[in-house]
Amino acid sequence: MSGEQLISHLYVLVLATFVGLWVIRRVSPLLHTPLMSLTNAISAITVVGSIVVAGRQESTLSTVLGTIAVTASMINIVGGYLITYRMLAMFKKGGKR
Amino acid sequence: MSASLWIQLAYLLSAVCFILSLSWLSSVPTARRGVLTGVLGMALAVGGTLLRPELASYKWLAVAFVLGTTIGVPMALMPMTAVPQRTALSHAFGALAAALVGTAEFFLHAHGPLDRFTTGALALEVILGFLTFTASLMAFGKLQEILPQRPITFRGQNLVNLGVLAVAVALGVALVAGKGGAGAFLLMGGLALAFGILLIIPIGGADMPTVISLLNSYAGLAAAAMGFVLDNNLLIIAGSLDGSSGLILSIIMCRAMNRSFTNVLFGAFGQAPAGGAQGAEAKSHRSASAEEAASILVNASSVMVVPGYGMAAAQAQHKVRELYDLLTKRGVDVKFAIHPVAGRMPGHMNVLLAEANIPYDALLELEEANAELPQTDVALVIGANDVTNPAARHDKGSPIYGMPIIDTDKARTVMAIKRSMNPGFAGIDNELYYLDRTLMLFGDAKGFLAEVVKEAQAEASGG
Numbered sequence: 001m002s003g004e005q006l007i008s009h010l011y012v013l014v015l016a017t018f019v020g021l022w023v024i025r026r027v028s029p030l031l032h033t034p035l036m037s038l039t040n041a042i043s044a045i046t047v048v049g050s051i052v053v054a055g056r057q058e059s060t061l062s063t064v065l066g067t068i069a070v071t072a073s074m075i076n077i078v079g080g081y082l083i084t085y086r087m088l089a090m091f092k093k094g095g096k097r
Numbered sequence: 098m099s100a101s102l103w104i105q106l107a108y109l110l111s112a113v114c115f116i117l118s119l120s121w122l123s124s125v126p127t128a129r130r131g132v133l134t135g136v137l138g139m140a141l142a143v144g145g146t147l148l149r150p151e152l153a154s155y156k157w158l159a160v161a162f163v164l165g166t167t168i169g170v171p172m173a174l175m176p177m178t179a180v181p182q183r184t185a186l187s188h189a190f191g192a193l194a195a196a197l198v199g200t201a202e203f204f205l206h207a208h209g210p211l212d213r214f215t216t217g218a219l220a221l222e223v224i225l226g227f228l229t230f231t232a233s234l235m236a237f238g239k240l241q242e243i244l245p246q247r248p249i250t251f252r253g254q255n256l257v258n259l260g261v262l263a264v265a266v267a268l269g270v271a272l273v274a275g276k277g278g279a280g281a282f283l284l285m286g287g288l289a290l291a292f293g294i295l296l297i298i299p300i301g302g303a304d305m306p307t308v309i310s311l312l313n314s315y316a317g318l319a320a321a322a323m324g325f326v327l328d329n330n331l332l333i334i335a336g337s338l339d340g341s342s343g344l345i346l347s348i349i350m351c352r353a354m355n356r357s358f359t360n361v362l363f364g365a366f367g368q369a370p371a372g373g374a375q376g377a378e379a380k381s382h383r384s385a386s387a388e389e390a391a392s393i394l395v396n397a398s399s400v401m402v403v404p405g406y407g408m409a410a411a412q413a414q415h416k417v418r419e420l421y422d423l424l425t426k427r428g429v430d431v432k433f434a435i436h437p438v439a440g441r442m443p444g445h446m447n448v449l450l451a452e453a454n455i456p457y458d459a460l461l462e463l464e465e466a467n468a469e470l471p472q473t474d475v476a477l478v479i480g481a482n483d484v485t486n487p488a489a490r491h492d493k494g495s496p497i498y499g500m501p502i503i504d505t506d507k508a509r510t511v512m513a514i515k516r517s518m519n520p521g522f523a524g525i526d527n528e529l530y531y532l533d534r535t536l537m538l539f540g541d542a543k544g545f546l547a548e549v550v551k552e553a554q555a556e557a558s559g560g
Contacts, residue, residue, distance in 0.1 A: 001212055001218070002212075002214075003214065005214075006214045009324065009325050009330070009333055012330045012333045012334060012337075013333050016333060016338060017340065018341075020119070020337055020339075020342060021345060023119045023120045023123070023338075024119060024342045024345045026120070026123040027122055028123065028125075029437060029447075029462055030125070030435075030444065030457055031123075031124075031125065031447070032346060032349075032447070033184075033442060033444035034122065034128065035119075035342060035346070035443075035444070036184055036309070036310070036342070036346065037180075037187075038131070039119070039313060039338065039339040039342040039343070040184065040187045040188065040191060040313065040339070041135060041139070042118070042119075042138070042335050042338060043313075043316050043317045043320045043335060043336060044139070044190075044191055045139070045142060045332055046191060046194040046195050046198065046319075046332070047139075047146070048108075048327075048329060048332060049326075049327050049329070049332060050161075050194050051146045051158060052146065052151065053198050053201045054161065055149075055154060055157075055158055056151050056153055057153040057157075058205055059205065061204055062204065063157060065201040066197070066198065066201055067157040067160065067161045068161075068193070068194075068197055069193070069197040070161035070165065070194075071165045071168075072165070072193045072194040073165065074162055074164070074169060075165045075169040075172060075187070076169070076187050076190050076191050076194075077139055077143075077169065078165060078173065079170070079172035079183075080169075080173075081135060081136050081139070081173075082169070082173030082174075083173040083180075085129065085132045086173065086174075087177070087451070088125070088128045088129050088132060090454075091128075091451045091457045092451070092454065093457065093458055094455075094457075094458050094459055
């Protein structure tokens with residue numbers, strides 16, 4: 001990574017953090033638990049790096065570590081989205097009873 | 098257009114999906130759309146990555162996909178009371194993935210030297226990944242009650258902890274400077290693992306909401322650091338979104354306890370302060386039976402329920418719903434006051450009550466609840482303690498002084514379900530229990546509520 005690349009990545013980091021702060025601040029405290037499980041699923045984006053490391057098959061070590069990493073990320077993707085959806089399905093509005 | 102450009106385009110769309118996903122999560126009506134958009138974003142990311150030309154074989158990927166799904170599905174079907182533990186465990190998995198990818202990258206490039214910036218990002222990814230991994234496992238152990246929930250402290254603890262972290266960071270700096278090879282890298286990873294354990298040892302159960310949020314943030318930052326190493330903006334964006342979300346939640350939790358990050362991490366809150374509970378016997382309190390409690394509730398016109406971790410621990414949420422249904426049918430206005438740090442993670446109480454089918458518009462935030470409490474007939478405290486202690490408003494010597502509390506003491510009558518008069522987890526005596534307007538209801542939350550429901554039914558049909 002060159003110095004220029006570092007700076008351009010830092011731009012992305014800073015801008016995405018601001019977007020994150022603005023978007024997340026609007027989330028109702030009611031939904032803080034689903035928020036955490038959803039961001040957990042999103043941070044399983046580590047699957048991208050894991051797939052590359054596991055799939056390139058450059059060395060036994062990297063393939064083993066990569067495969068474990070893909071498994072761990074996959075647990076969070078499947079588990080994270082599914083439990084968030086389950087939780088949200090439970091939130092019902094009253095007034096009709 | 099080349100394949101690589103299509104993949105980059107998929108990553109870009111994926112990033113857009115993640116941002117939309119989180120912004121739609123802001124309120125209940127759009128939240129489910131948010132989840133589905135998040136799934137789409139992840140599908141684009143995974144699909145794009147699978148098309149990358151450098152992938153030599155899909156064999157192990159297929160194995161990992163099947164294995165991950167097989168473990169992930171049951172983890173999503175756990176009962177809602179287990180959500181804090183489950184969350185801690187998934188922080189551990191996310192952090193582990195980042196740390197292992199970092200480790201693999203390091204050893205792949207061990208022959209050809211990595212440039213300084215990449216090494217720096219790699220060191221950050223591995224340190225954050227490994228420390229979050231063990232810290233989250235420790236948090237899981239405490240929440241699952243495999244480990245003692247009380248904070249464990251020893252002399253010079255903070256010095257030892259910071260020392261371990263400082264050495265790990267120093268090794269990272271040495272790697273960036275081109276000094277030290279595989280040995281330094283492994284030692285750095287090992288120290289990060291150790292620091293994660295040390296970090297959680299002095300953390301008590303009451304501080305878990307802040308710590309879980311902080312670990313959420315670290316897991317995101319580790320993913321963002323991976324983006325720097327792999328030259329991938331999608332990883333940086335998704336990681337930053339997660340990092341900022343964890344940061345906001347930690348700030349909200351800290352504010353709700355009137356404490357700072359440093360105080361949470363190094364303050365070992367929750368040890369019984371010396372002589373903190375003195376004089377507990379000297380003061381008098383009044384108690385009431387289930388029958389008396391039921392009669393007061395049935396004859397009230399408004400009731401504010403204040404749930405806390407005790408409700409979750411006793412799994413009393415379904416009994417609370419029965420009481421809610423019964424009282425609502427009688428025309429009693431029943432609402433719930435949710436303190437931000439009630440329970441073991443942000444939003445814990447809301448999810449439990451939603452699971453028990455209590456409509457979410459009956460759940461009030463702290464400020465809304467406090468605005469209504471002076472006109473409320475009965476405040477019913479179920480398993481909450483410190484968040485109702487009036488000492489937080491006036492007793493400068495109290496460890497919780499300045500913490501925003503639910504003003505239960507402003508309601509006309511207060512009823513608190515509690516096992517005994519023993520001071521709670523933080524070892525702080527609650528003034529609320531000695532007020533003239535307070536009635537203590539002694540017993541297990543679930544069992545006591547069951548009796549109250551039975552008595553209230555009898556009262557409703559008889560009178």
